[in-house]
Amino acid sequence: MQNEWLYVGLFLIIGIVVPIVPLLIARFISPRKPNPIKQSTYECGIETVGDTWVQFKAQYYIFALVFLVFDVETVFLFPWALSLNLLPLFAVLEGLLFIGILVVGLVYAWRKGMLEWV
């Protein structure tokens, strides 16, 4: 058990080092002649106006909220699905009830018009 996660940890190190190596090589052998025009923001030839990091559409936030509820709740279903063979039928039905509560939440968001992109 401990060795498995040691392996994953070592994999993380190698997985980060391998992409860095070509970037380092490129840093040493590629030309480097920056100038203001080259470094300006690309916008199809038009000069950029104003700040980039502006306020964004609130709709993204609402979808993120709906997602959060679902994502957390589906994670709770994993232990139930794993031990399905050991559970009595009653516990299986209880899991289905949990899915039913999820569906009710989805129907509520739907009826409230939260799933419309406006």
Next chain:
Amino acid sequence: MSFWNDPINFLADWLNGVLTGWGLPAGWATVLVYLVGITVLVVFAMVLDIGLVWVERKVVARFQDRLGPNRLGPFGLIQPFADIIKMVIKEDITPAGADKVLYNIAPVLSAASVIMLWAILPLAANIYGVDLNVGLLYVVAMGALGTLAVIMAGWASNNKYALLGAFRMVANMVAYEIPMVIVLLIPTILAGTMSVIGITEAQRDIWFALLSPLGLIIFMISAIAELGRSPFDLNEAESEIVAGFHIEYTGMKFGWFYAGELLHAFTFGGFAAILFFGGYAGFFGLEKLPAFAWLNLPLVQAFFFILKAMLGYWVIMWVKYSMPRIRIDHMLAFNWKFLVPLSLILLAATAILHKILVVLPTWQYALGMFVANIVIITATIEILRSYGRRQRLAEQRLSPQPVEN
């Protein structure tokens, strides 16, 4: 134990013996052997990645009635190497006003999140990195890391197109991760484990694609969305936001986004093979016959796994190059109003049927599961058809068609 029956453990034991023979403590020898093994696996993935560049360019050329790369080497096989050299010697431009730290981390994270998936990808019964008992959750976690890289790249570039791409990626990920996670529960139920090796071994007699064809379809759709490939490539959308999140990246940093995407697509083809097509095993019990015992050799299994993964990758490319991009409101509505309810119904049906049918012989169990899936698919199509008819009639009532002449 010989090399042909168990190549990785054979070599690992040999290397471990050599290292401890030199007087290294056992713990450090294990770490060193792990590091060597990981490096070999990652280098294999990278070489495969270079091959995928060639495959992708050739296949897209064929879809568009072109020839594709055919100048460098036989069939243009040397082309990807030339591409890499070109990318490495190109000037690396960082836009003024970019968030330099995030801007530089993003491509590395994007590639690393894909490479990390290879830690649990079993190429054969005993050629794999590690067999985690939470394998499927690990897949979901690494997918989220890849999304994070896209968001970082879009945010840090100080470019409005890039930022729009990142926003769309958030909406995309936020939507399609739900059906993905729900559908991952179905192999978990059928196999009774989350470990990818366990799921593969559970399919020795019958593929899960036959037990849950609808699950396979939903998995492929949400995998394509998770990859951000067409028809869900709103985060790149060349025709409206130019290249989306990686618009400002040049040289090798762009190269990592590109290579990462290809390897990611292949890896998801591999996971489709593992979860639904029996991965390295899954010959419908054929390997139990003495005449077909060679199917159990690790290198043969690895060959079949790569073949299945390539087929999955080919389907992803097929979809990419034949479908137009869909609008963001359609994409979100398709997910929240169609895929999520459908996958929840499928999950409930699978769970209850598994509980009832698991006592029966395999073929009756499989038949029950298959019929249940077909019933759900037919009912879904009927509901959609009647809904479409009602919509059409309502539209006609609102605006009657002008009578011709």
